[in-house]
Amino acid sequence: MSEIIKIVIDGKEIEATKGQTILQAAVNNGIYIPTLCAFDGIKPKASCRLCTVKVNGRAMTACTTPATEGMEIENNTAGINEIRKAIIEAIFVEGNHFCPSCEKSGNCELQALGYRFMMMVPRFPYSFPQRPIDATNPKLLLDTNRCILCLRCVRGLKDENGKSLFAIKHRGVHAEIVMDHEVCANISDEMAQKAMNTCPVGVIIKKEKGFDEAIGTRKFDKQPIGHEIENKFNQGGN
Amino acid sequence: MSKPIVATTSLAGCFGCHMSILDIDERILDLFDLVEFNKSPIDDIKTFTKQCDIGIIEGGCCNSENVHVLKEFRKNCKILISLGECAIMGGLPALRNGIPVEECIREAYLEGPTVTLNKEGILPNDDELPMILDKVYPCHEIVKIDYFLPGCPPRADLIWNALVALLTGNEMDLPYEVVKFD
Numbered sequence: 001m002s003e004i005i006k007i008v009i010d011g012k013e014i015e016a017t018k019g020q021t022i023l024q025a026a027v028n029n030g031i032y033i034p035t036l037c038a039f040d041g042i043k044p045k046a047s048c049r050l051c052t053v054k055v056n057g058r059a060m061t062a063c064t065t066p067a068t069e070g071m072e073i074e075n076n077t078a079g080i081n082e083i084r085k086a087i088i089e090a091i092f093v094e095g096n097h098f099c100p101s102c103e104k105s106g107n108c109e110l111q112a113l114g115y116r117f118m119m120m121v122p123r124f125p126y127s128f129p130q131r132p133i134d135a136t137n138p139k140l141l142l143d144t145n146r147c148i149l150c151l152r153c154v155r156g157l158k159d160e161n162g163k164s165l166f167a168i169k170h171r172g173v174h175a176e177i178v179m180d181h182e183v184c185a186n187i188s189d190e191m192a193q194k195a196m197n198t199c200p201v202g203v204i205i206k207k208e209k210g211f212d213e214a215i216g217t218r219k220f221d222k223q224p225i226g227h228e229i230e231n232k233f234n235q236g237g238n
Numbered sequence: 239m240s241k242p243i244v245a246t247t248s249l250a251g252c253f254g255c256h257m258s259i260l261d262i263d264e265r266i267l268d269l270f271d272l273v274e275f276n277k278s279p280i281d282d283i284k285t286f287t288k289q290c291d292i293g294i295i296e297g298g299c300c301n302s303e304n305v306h307v308l309k310e311f312r313k314n315c316k317i318l319i320s321l322g323e324c325a326i327m328g329g330l331p332a333l334r335n336g337i338p339v340e341e342c343i344r345e346a347y348l349e350g351p352t353v354t355l356n357k358e359g360i361l362p363n364d365d366e367l368p369m370i371l372d373k374v375y376p377c378h379e380i381v382k383i384d385y386f387l388p389g390c391p392p393r394a395d396l397i398w399n400a401l402v403a404l405l406t407g408n409e410m411d412l413p414y415e416v417v418k419f420d
Contacts, residue, residue: 096333096335096336098323098329098330098332098333099323099390099419099420100323100329100330100390100419100420101330101333102420105419105420106420111419111420114419115414115417115418115419118412118417119388120326120385120386120387120388120417121320121326121327121376121378121383121386121388122327125379126327126328126332126376126379128328128332128335128336128373129336130336131336215420221415221418222414222415223414224414
């Protein structure tokens with residue numbers, strides 16, 4: 001029998017199971033904490049820092065910090081949201097995020113966070129880096145201009161033998177995602193689609209798939225990112 | 239009281255943002271009641287004839303003429319608005335930003351697959367032509383910009399709500415659906 005503990009998020013007491021992270025406990029209670037590098041079924045990495053909350057006054061990442069009895073957590077406050085907005089803006093200027101011409105536009109988590117946090121313009125100068133595009137695979141297009149190095153693809157996509165489809169090359173500002181062409185040579189349509197869905201932005205694109213949803217019908221056209229977490233709770237009769 | 243004066247221009251843009259201004263539909267009649275237009279493609283006034291209250295900029299800066307016009311707008315307008323992705327972040331013209339200018343010009347005038355008429359291999363090089371910049375710059379990296387309205391194009395309601403807020407002094411109405419980057 002799992003032990004139930006109590007934590008407080010923004011003044012509201014919620015129940016968590018011992019061993020859960022703050023993020024898991026929040027999601028189960030209909031509280032949205034923004035994330036980018038976290039993905040269901042993949043071990044959290046805490047690389048994007050977007051889920052930063054204050055635990056008893058200290059900044060911690062909600063995706064990796066275990067919930068413990070009596071924790072006082074600040075999440076949806078003006079100060080923390082301002083930090084998150086700055087992170088989103090920094091990610092936008094760090095790569096080449098041309099939303100109007102991107103196949104993922106409307107379904108992109110980074111773009112959706114820009115909408116949710118009302119990013120009208122990034123406060124930092126654009127860096128316009130030079131990054132490669134790899135279109136050699138028959139099923140997948142890899143456009144690293146849009147990469148935010150969340151490593152969801154590297155961590156979450158394996159073939160039936162456990163081999164990674166993607167890897168990281170170089171370090172620091174030169175780090176880039178590359179495709180393992182041997183492993184990806186004969187991937188199924190389902191795997192190609194899973195790869196596209198795993199990428200929060202528009203780096204991994206399933207070929208012949210882009211621009212097939214009309215504007216107004218895409219995931220984040222009408223509802224902000226995180227609404228499914230917040231709404232799930234409301235529909236539960238609370 | 240005299241009407242507030244609005245000026246608009248399209249720098250390195252496609253005029254899509256101006257089309258979106260027209261997309262406010264019959265409200266354009268209200269707009270003409272509320273404001274007077276000065277330098278703008280809408281009334282075809284080519285040069286500023288007086289100080290303006292609001293300057294609306296479409297497009298980023300890809301050449302020396304864009305920079306000149308943008309600085310003229312800053313001098314002649316109290317408030318400048320970057321309208322659309324190109325003004326805000328360079329937009330599609332900025333796709334060339336990772337490519338050296340020389341390579342772009344060679345591709346456009348000498349080596350591109352659609353180059354068929356330039357047998358002598360002439361490159362544009364006339365004093366009358368604006369100099370192309372090393373990259374396409376967002377407007378706020380050239381002059382101070384006061385407000386930003388994203389979108390490609392910005393939704394007509396976003397433009398309308400922004401103008402109404404500026405003209406009435408009320409806070410801007412910003413529903414989720416009108417702030418988009420595409």
